[in-house]
Amino acid sequence: MLIGLSTPVVVQTPAMASPWEGGADIEDVARIAEVADSLGFDYLTCSEHVAVPVDEAGLRGAVYWDPLATLGFLAARTSRIRLATSVLVLGYHHPLEIAKRYGTLDRVSGGRLVLGVGVGSLRAEFEMLSAPWEDRGVRADDAIRALRSSLSVSAPSYHGEFHRYQAMMVEPHAVQPRVPIWVGGRTARSLRRAVGLADGWMPFGLTPARIAEMLAAVDIPDDFDIVLAVGPLDPRARDECLNRLRALRDVGATAVTCSLSASSAEHYCDQLASLRDLVDEL
Known part of the structure; x- marks a missing residue:
């Protein structure tokens, strides 16, 4: 079972973030990524929102670093x-825009990209972005098909319902x-979309x-990956932490994205080491 981190x-988000995160900076994030890398964790995540309405921020939070800039920086560290x-919203981008930008990330990172996508x-x-809303599901299906045909080739060609290109x-x-x-x-349709078009499902x-x-x-x-989220975990509560991870494994998780409780960036790194020790017992 892969163990990743919700960076x-x-x-x-109000339900998951610890108070220290509000005053943290990029060096704190880089240090955490370096420690996770050295300890053998499998992946780091970053989500996408361009702008969150004020009346939604209390539930969703307002802090969403841009995933391309963030993951590009962490690739170098x-x-x-x-x-x-975790995830890009497909309706905000043309498939070739994603193929270029995240294909470049895959190259500069030495082939370490996992492209998590969602309908939104x-x-x-x-x-606000003038992106179609009502038919975003079928548009997302078409975009995933386009991405599958385009991410790893220099001369992509695709002819779908909403996206068509060639000689590019x-x-x-x-x-x-x-x-x-x-x-x-979080719907049955999202699972069918994942099974039919992709390599894994990340329910929330x-x-x-x-x-x-x-x-x-x-x-x-x-x-096929079943990527489940858990947290905030406190590895000091050893039995509880193990039980929560084992419960997800028993459901069918092939990967678990963990959030950790911590009081500072330094404490977070200590918690990572403790979690690594626990994971070895699974």
Whole structure:
């Protein structure tokens, strides 16, 4: 089971963020990434929101660092840990825009990109960006198909319902022959989208029982990732922490994205070391 981190500081949701994150800076984030890299954690995440309406910030938070800039910086401060968007909102981007920008990230990181994508759930943000809202699901399906055909080639060609292009060059492009694509969501449709078009599913806001029920209703392909989130974890509460991780493994998780409780960046690094020791017992 892969163990990743919901990178602190770069996304600060009220339900998950610790008070110290509000005063942290990029060097704190870099230090945490370096420690996670050295300890053998599998991936770091960063989410995307361009702008959050004031009346939504109390629930969603307002701090969302740009994932491309953030993960590009962390790529230069690490050597092996993978870099996962969790998630890019497909409706905000043309597929070739993603292929160029994140293909470049894949190249500069030595092939460490995991492209997490989602349909999006914030209507006001769609409207601000003049992005279509009502048919965003079918548009996302088309965008994933376009990305699959375009991420790892220099001369992509695609003819779909919403995206069509040919005789175009995209250099640089991803160095991985097949960039892993994980689909976020909380509906049965998001799971079907992930199974049919991608390499993994990242549900959110669902109980383990509901996730198990949804997974039982579909045929999961071999080598398909079930990426579940947990936290905030306190590794000092050893038994509780292990029980929570084992519960997700029993549901079917092949990867777990962890949030950690901590009082400072230094404490967070200590918590990482403790979590690493616990994970070895799973």
